[in-house]
Amino acid sequence: DxxxxxxxxxxxxxxEPVHLxxxxxxxxxxxxxxxxxxxxxxxxxxxxxxxxxxxxxxxASLAIxxxxxxxxxxxHRATLRDAAVYYCILRDGVGSSYKLIFGSGTRxxxxx
Amino acid sequence: KAGVTxxxxxxxxxxxxxxxxxxxxxxxxxxxxxxxxxxxxxxxxLFEYFSETQRNKGNFPGRFSGRQxxxxxxxxxxxxxxxxxxxLYLCASSLFPGQGSSYEQYFGPGTxxxxx
Numbered sequence: 001d002x003x004x005x006x007x008x009x010x011x012x013x014x015x016e017p018v019h020l021x022x023x024x025x026x027x028x029x030x031x032x033x034x035x036x037x038x039x040x041x042x043x044x045x046x047x048x049x050x051x052x053x054x055x056x057x058x059x060a061s062l063a064i065x066x067x068x069x070x071x072x073x074x075x076h077r078a079t080l081r082d083a084a085v086y087y088c089i090l091r092d093g094v095g096s097s098y099k100l101i102f103g104s105g106t107r108x109x110x111x112x
Numbered sequence: 113k114a115g116v117t118x119x120x121x122x123x124x125x126x127x128x129x130x131x132x133x134x135x136x137x138x139x140x141x142x143x144x145x146x147x148x149x150x151x152x153x154x155x156x157x158l159f160e161y162f163s164e165t166q167r168n169k170g171n172f173p174g175r176f177s178g179r180q181x182x183x184x185x186x187x188x189x190x191x192x193x194x195x196x197x198x199x200l201y202l203c204a205s206s207l208f209p210g211q212g213s214s215y216e217q218y219f220g221p222g223t224x225x226x227x228x
Contacts, residue, residue: 032215043116043202043219044155087155091215098145098206098217099168102155 004088009107012078020073020106022088027068030093034100035062035073037084044087044102047073051093083110114139116205116220124226130191133223137184137205144186145217146178149200158201161186162208190225198227 005023012018024033034049048055048062050071055062061074075082087105091097117136125131137144146158157170161180178188184205190197204217 034215036217043204043222044217045219046216049215097168098143098160098204098215099157099170100145100147100155100217101157102147104154 003101004090004103006086006088006103006106008104009109011109011111012075013111014080015077018075018078018082018108018110020075020086020088020108021070022072023070024088024090025069027090028092031090032093033062033064033068033071034089034091035060036087036089036100036102037082038087038105039081039084045084047086049091078108078110080110080112083108116203116218118201118203118220118223120223121221122224122226124228125193126228127193127195129193130189131193131225132187132189133201133203133225135186135188135203135205135220137186137203138218140207141205141218142184142208143206144180144184145204145206146186146188147202147204148172149202149222150198155202158188193227195227198225200224 035047036044038044048060050062063072085105085107087102089100119134143162145160147155149155159178160168164180175191180186200222202222204219206217
C-alpha cells in the first residue's frame, strides 16, 4: 500500500485560507487521493477526493501536482469548526475496494 | 436521513471475554467497513463487507471476525479479549462499490471498548 506523508500539525487564523500539504511519492496510476477529517470525539468525515485533476466541492478544494506525487487540501476560509485532524489517504482504484489506509494525519488548530 | 449508528457506544470487558459490536448503515447503503482506532496505531482497517460477503480484510489476528446480514447491518466480534484490544471501533457505510461510486464513506460515532 502506498503511503502518504503529512505535517503533524498546522495552525491557522479564523477566516483565512489554509493549505494542508500531502506527499505521496510512491503513488501508483490507479491510486485515488482521498481526504477525510476527524473532529474531536467524532468518526472521520469525508472531505474530498480526486485522481488527476483539481477538484472543488462545498467543503474544500483539492490541488493535485502534475506528477501526482503531492497534493494540497485547501480550505478557503477556516472556521473554528474546521479544527480537526486531516487525513490524506491513497485508495487503490483497482478492484473497487473501499479499504482506506490512514496515516497519522495533520492536526489543524484554528485561532479565533 | 439517519446516519450510521453503532451500539453500544461504550463497553467495558475483562481479558479473555468476547465482545460483539453492532453497526447499522445509512438506509440504502450496502457496503460496511470496520476500523480500529488507538492512540498508538491510529486508524487501522479491519474488514469490508458488501452483500453479506467479506471483500477485504486487514492485518488483524483471527480473533477479530465480522459478518453482514441481508439488511446490510453488520456485526464484528472479538474473542479472547486482550488489553491491547482497547480502542475505538468505527464502522463506515457506503452505497456500493463499482463504476459511478464516489467511494465516499460515512462513519459512525464508534464504540469505545475498554478491556481490563
